Amino acid sequence: MGSIGTPPNPENGSASTSPPPASNCDGDERKPQQATIGMPPNAETTPPTETEASKKRKASILPLEVGTRVMCRWRDCKYHPVKVIERRRMHFGGPNDYEYYVHYTEFNRRLDEWVKLEQLDLNSVETVVDEKVEDKVTSLKMTRHQKRKIDETHVEVPLDAYEICRNIGLVLGYWRSDAGHEELDAASLREHEEFTKVKNIATIELGRYEIETWYFSPFPPEYNDSLKLYFCEFCLNFMKRKEQLQRHMKKCDLKHPPGDEIYRSGTLSMFEVDGKKNKVYGQNLCYLAKLFLDHKTLYYDVDLFLFYILCECDDRGCHMVGYFSKEKHSEESYNLACILTLPPYQRKGYGKFLIAFSYELSKKEGKVGTPERPLSDLGLLSYRGYWTRVLLDILKKHKGNISIKELSDMTAIKAEDILTTLQSLELIQYRKGQHVICADPKVLDRHLKAAGRGGLEVDVSKLIWTPYKEQG
Numbered sequence: 001m002g003s004i005g006t007p008p009n010p011e012n013g014s015a016s017t018s019p020p021p022a023s024n025c026d027g028d029e030r031k032p033q034q035a036t037i038g039m040p041p042n043a044e045t046t047p048p049t050e051t052e053a054s055k056k057r058k059a060s061i062l063p064l065e066v067g068t069r070v071m072c073r074w075r076d077c078k079y080h081p082v083k084v085i086e087r088r089r090m091h092f093g094g095p096n097d098y099e100y101y102v103h104y105t106e107f108n109r110r111l112d113e114w115v116k117l118e119q120l121d122l123n124s125v126e127t128v129v130d131e132k133v134e135d136k137v138t139s140l141k142m143t144r145h146q147k148r149k150i151d152e153t154h155v156e157v158p159l160d161a162y163e164i165c166r167n168i169g170l171v172l173g174y175w176r177s178d179a180g181h182e183e184l185d186a187a188s189l190r191e192h193e194e195f196t197k198v199k200n201i202a203t204i205e206l207g208r209y210e211i212e213t214w215y216f217s218p219f220p221p222e223y224n225d226s227l228k229l230y231f232c233e234f235c236l237n238f239m240k241r242k243e244q245l246q247r248h249m250k251k252c253d254l255k256h257p258p259g260d261e262i263y264r265s266g267t268l269s270m271f272e273v274d275g276k277k278n279k280v281y282g283q284n285l286c287y288l289a290k291l292f293l294d295h296k297t298l299y300y301d302v303d304l305f306l307f308y309i310l311c312e313c314d315d316r317g318c319h320m321v322g323y324f325s326k327e328k329h330s331e332e333s334y335n336l337a338c339i340l341t342l343p344p345y346q347r348k349g350y351g352k353f354l355i356a357f358s359y360e361l362s363k364k365e366g367k368v369g370t371p372e373r374p375l376s377d378l379g380l381l382s383y384r385g386y387w388t389r390v391l392l393d394i395l396k397k398h399k400g401n402i403s404i405k406e407l408s409d410m411t412a413i414k415a416e417d418i419l420t421t422l423q424s425l426e427l428i429q430y431r432k433g434q435h436v437i438c439a440d441p442k443v444l445d446r447h448l449k450a451a452g453r454g455g456l457e458v459d460v461s462k463l464i465w466t467p468y469k470e471q472g
């Protein structure tokens, strides 16, 4: 079984915060290079054995409060600044033995994790706790009128998160992107954020892979006492125990996603799944996908969506590598709602393939399209790369004048996206009272090189598809 220890970057690189592989540091501990606030002036000469003073200090700051900022030893064996997001008492520990859920302030939220006290450099504790966080937590606890008594120091986060999501309509099937959040009042939204801040499921098994998750996903409460979930890679049903999955695999007769195979080229296949006809599959896919998508990209009602599932096929079946979803009807000309390449398959060009595929569908519909906003950090990078490659390839080959409208007609890329892409590359100039595209071949080559390779090509001749039409 392959094991994915670190969230890798997507095909197109990303966030300069790519983590190194997990390691146990082998005594190769390097202390933070700089002392931070709270460090005594003589820290460097402090002998390895604890002094009375440091013991006293430790006793006064432990357990650390939510909101505390401190340096934490990460998987690269170096110390990085973190903020304590949550804490919980250790199962077999003493009254002051806690684990801490931390956010590395330099990194994306997907790297948030539970850490042990020994990973924290207590000399670096900033003693001023983030007041706002404290207030928020306290006020939430006081206003929620919970029947279940919650231990002040052992908040059952996942369960509460599900309840809160449900109460404010953010549970699967009623989600929408941030745009939809505007309809929620600020307090509800804060509450939702507060209770989805800690990952609930740590790993999943899917086909041949065990995958570390990135974000919270609101699985039904009965699943939230499991750190690991087992997914059937074909119907995406999920289970709490390996034996349940083994029993399921004996009777599950799917060997590919439900729905129609609309593309096959070599070992790659694309299936179109109608969320209305395959509701359970659509919901399972959302639960799974949410583990790797931040709360910005969520779902509405699966009925209203088509899901395009990209698979690598072999003699055992068609194995999902990623997908994108698309609204059946979009007034904003969205041609893609959510996009995900599963971590084991990232950096292989599949993300680019999915984006290119979404535009091929738009071309067949005779419409221009654009991805739903907001895009995730990784999503935006993928799109910028795609737009740059497609547009500059045309400009390079084109002789004579070309307008943005013509570019849009040729590529199905929305005019606004063309304009912002060309502007960001400084290819639009203002001359004699009008905006013109300036395409010096050398400059184009330089930008194309920077945008990287295009990944796997979509072979349009292998796409057999007619645009969605409501039946009946």
Ligand SMILES: [Zn+2]
Residues within 6 Å of the ligand: 232, 233, 234, 235, 236, 237, 248, 252, 253, 254
């Ligand atoms: Zn199954």
